[in-house]
Amino acid sequence: MSLSPHTTPSGFLLPSIHSAPPFFTQQPNPATQAIVEEQWIRLLLSYARHRKLFTLRVDDSEDKGGEWDEVLRNERINRRIQSAYLSKLIAKLVEKNVAAYDPPRQTRSVLVYWRLPEEWAETLHQWADSTGQMNTILTFYEITDPPVPSPLSNVPLPLLRTAITILAKTNRAQIIAIPDGEGVRFFPSK
Amino acid sequence: MHRRGVGLAAFDRKDQAKRFAELSSAISQSQISHLNSQLDQFRTALTHFASTHRDKIKSDPSFRHAFQQMCTSIGVDPLAGPRKGGWWAELLGLGDWQYELGVQIVDVCVSTRERNGGLIEMSELIRLVSKLRGVEGGSISEDDVVRSIKTLQPLGAGYKVVDIGGTRMVRSVVKELDEDQTIILAIAQDEGGRVTVEMLIQRKGWLGERARTALEHMLLQDGLCWLDDQDEESGRAYWIPSAMDWGTDDTSFSFT
Numbered sequence: 078m079s080l081s082p083h084t085t086p087s088g089f090l091l092p093s094i095h096s097a098p099p100f101f102t103q104q105p106n107p108a109t110q111a112i113v114e115e116q117w118i119r120l121l122l123s124y125a126r127h128r129k130l131f132t133l134r135v136d137d138s139e140d141k142g143g144e145w146d147e148v149l150r151n152e153r154i155n156r157r158i159q160s161a162y163l164s165k166l167i168a169k170l171v172e173k174n175v176a177a178y179d180p181p182r183q184t185r186s187v188l189v190y191w192r193l194p195e196e197w198a199e200t201l202h203q204w205a206d207s208t209g210q211m212n213t214i215l216t217f218y219e220i221t222d223p224p225v226p227s228p229l230s231n232v233p234l235p236l237l238r239t240a241i242t243i244l245a246k247t248n249r250a251q252i253i254a255i256p257d258g259e260g261v262r263f264f265p266s267k
Numbered sequence: 268m269h270r271r272g273v274g275l276a277a278f279d280r281k282d283q284a285k286r287f288a289e290l291s292s293a294i295s296q297s298q299i300s301h302l303n304s305q306l307d308q309f310r311t312a313l314t315h316f317a318s319t320h321r322d323k324i325k326s327d328p329s330f331r332h333a334f335q336q337m338c339t340s341i342g343v344d345p346l347a348g349p350r351k352g353g354w355w356a357e358l359l360g361l362g363d364w365q366y367e368l369g370v371q372i373v374d375v376c377v378s379t380r381e382r383n384g385g386l387i388e389m390s391e392l393i394r395l396v397s398k399l400r401g402v403e404g405g406s407i408s409e410d411d412v413v414r415s416i417k418t419l420q421p422l423g424a425g426y427k428v429v430d431i432g433g434t435r436m437v438r439s440v441v442k443e444l445d446e447d448q449t450i451i452l453a454i455a456q457d458e459g460g461r462v463t464v465e466m467l468i469q470r471k472g473w474l475g476e477r478a479r480t481a482l483e484h485m486l487l488q489d490g491l492c493w494l495d496d497q498d499e500e501s502g503r504a505y506w507i508p509s510a511m512d513w514g515t516d517d518t519s520f521s522f523t
Contacts, residue, residue, distance in 0.1 A: 079459075079512040093513060098461075099493035099506040106490045112381050113493075156497050 085147040089127045095120070095148070101156040103165060117166050122175060124148045126191035131233050133176070135185045138163040179235050188236055197236060198243040200228050202250070205263040214253055214260045325364055328408035335414065368407065369415040371396045376426070376439035383509035384491035385440030386452070389428070391513075392437050409435065432456045436509065447481040448491070452507060455492075460511035462492070463501040 080093040094100050094116055104110040121133065130144055137145040138160040150157035158166075167187050170176035176187040192200065201220070204227050205211060221232050229237075241261050244250035248267070253260045323330050375395045379387055389409055397407060416426045416437065427438045432453025438444070444452070450471060455462050467478035482505045485491040491507060498504035 097493075097506065097511065098497065098504070099495040102494050102496045104494055106487055108381070108490050109493060155499065156495075 083153070087128060087147060089124055089147060091148070091151075092116075092120070095151060096154055098154050098156050101151070101158050101162075103162045114166065114169055118170060118173065118175065120148055121166070121170065122189065122191050125189045129231070131188055131231070131236065132179070133167060133170075133187050133189050135160050135164045135167060177235075179233070188233060190236075194236065194239045195243055197232070197240040201237070201240050202244055202263060202266070204229055206265065211263050211265050214255065214262050216255065216258065216260045220261070326406075328406050328411065332408060332410045335410065365411075365415050365418055368396070368411060369419050371399050372412060372415055372426070372437070373419070373439075374399065376437065380439060384489055385438060386444075386491060386509040387437050387439070388509060389435040389437060391509075412437070447477070448485060448489075451481060451485065452510065455507040455510035458510075460506045460508065461495075461498075462505045462507065463498065463503070465501050 080096045082093050083091045083096060085091060094113075100113060100116070104113055124130070124145070124147070125133070128144065133145065137143050138149050138158050140146070141150075143149075149163065164184070167176065168184065170187060170189065171178060175190045175193075177190070178184060179186060179188040205215070208227075217234060217237055220229050220237060221234070223230065232240075238252075241250050241252060244263070245252065249264050251262050251264070253262055320330070320334070324334050325331070372392065375392055376385070376387060379395070389412065393407060393409065393412060396412070400407070413428055416428060419426045425438070425440060429436050429438050429444065429449075431444075431449055434456050436452075451462055451467070454466055454470065458466070462482065464475060464478040464482065467473045467481075468475055482492070485507075486494055486505060491509075492505045493508060495504045495506055496502065
């Protein structure tokens, strides 16, 4: 049996380690586990980036046909990641600051930071700038669901809020209360 | 009473001894100079050989092998000598070449140790070293690797070529594989990396306990194998990465 990379229907190139049966088992040897964990983390992040997925849940391991299916299971070798192992990996993502529990105070669901909040902040500011929306008040909805698809389309609100908070620290954005909720105003960089 | 040493004859004898000594030193002188001239000739011939074939020795593995064999048969170690790197090595630049290869072998062994537990198949090692050297590096053979590993011995790093079930592997950890582990590795070679307790019982007649102990030891202590707890047949299979066919995909461990 030869292990080889595989391109999924969604066009993602899985590395050959994904076709190795033991990859789907948590390794009892800590040194070995550290290596495969690293592989899983990279794999999850790059897949999230590829599909623009923001949320990963422990339950996704059981969700046959779900949006994470292509990485969490490998039908060709009849393996899938078990929820206990996925839960460990999710904790690892959070520990490495590449994910955050969302909502807070639970550990079964995370926001995956395939772009760091700081990078989202820059993306957001650049988008506002390039679309000529400096100094105007925008609703969160206008950002996450713009008429013209943008890099910010479908960004979860908690992540958007974190990004705006980061911009606010350098006086490049300000959260404003508007009649039906919250809005934001962007300011040019000084 | 006969007294020797007096009279004219005694002068003769002394004179004779002196002449013998002179003669003997003259003969050894001439022998030495003869040897010297032979050595000079040999050296010139070698220099000539080295300068003519240097590039070929470096670039052609089979020629290099023949050259190394010739060295062995005439009792010359191309790397040994009074000078640093050896006299011949200096002429050929072969010493540097060999050490450089040694460094690259260490590089590959160390960087893959995490995934294979310090045991790498010879062909895989050669493939990765060749990749590291790039195209201009010229091709290298098993023989070269074995020689380079020998030059690493004084470092005491424990690099060793071992034969496991007919496959040559390079071990880069100071850790003797015991007999049971060698048998397990040989089975893994045949099975694409997968070994189970049942296989060892059926094929080698081991008791279950012996098989389990050996496999768990490799898994937990040595990190030589990975666990698969979703194995359809036995529920718990052991996979030995150094025996798995990773194809030529190097992205597995460094993709982003």
